[in-house]
Amino acid sequence: MRLLRRMGRRRGSPVSILLYERPGCHLCDDAEQLLLRLGRRYPLTLQKIDITTDPDLVRRFDVRIPVIVVAGALELDAPIDARSLEQALKTAN
Numbered sequence: 001m002r003l004l005r006r007m008g009r010r011r012g013s014p015v016s017i018l019l020y021e022r023p024g025c026h027l028c029d030d031a032e033q034l035l036l037r038l039g040r041r042y043p044l045t046l047q048k049i050d051i052t053t054d055p056d057l058v059r060r061f062d063v064r065i066p067v068i069v070v071a072g073a074l075e076l077d078a079p080i081d082a083r084s085l086e087q088a089l090k091t092a093n
Contacts, residue, residue: 014043015092016044017035017046018067019035019046019049020049020051020057020067021051027080031066031080032046032048034080035085038089042086051065066078068085074088
């Protein structure tokens with residue numbers, strides 16, 4: 001399932017964020033909550049991608065989820081910490 005959301009303030013162009021996840025993954029839920037918190041300070045657009053809908057995505061991300069792709073370039077995978085993610089958002093913004 002895909003979900004598109006705009007978060008954060010309106011200043012500047014939103015940073016495109018892809019969150020690769022799977023249902024029932026508590027680390028994925030934690031990563032989404034972290035993005036929601038940081039989205040209050042940094043303009044971003046979040047797209048959640050369920051890897052279980054595509055066998056190629058399962059092969060690519062299975063043991064790495066959650067994976068966050070920032071601005072189509074930087075990939076962060078589990079464990080994702082607030083400091084690394086915030087630095088990635090600052091760099092992309």
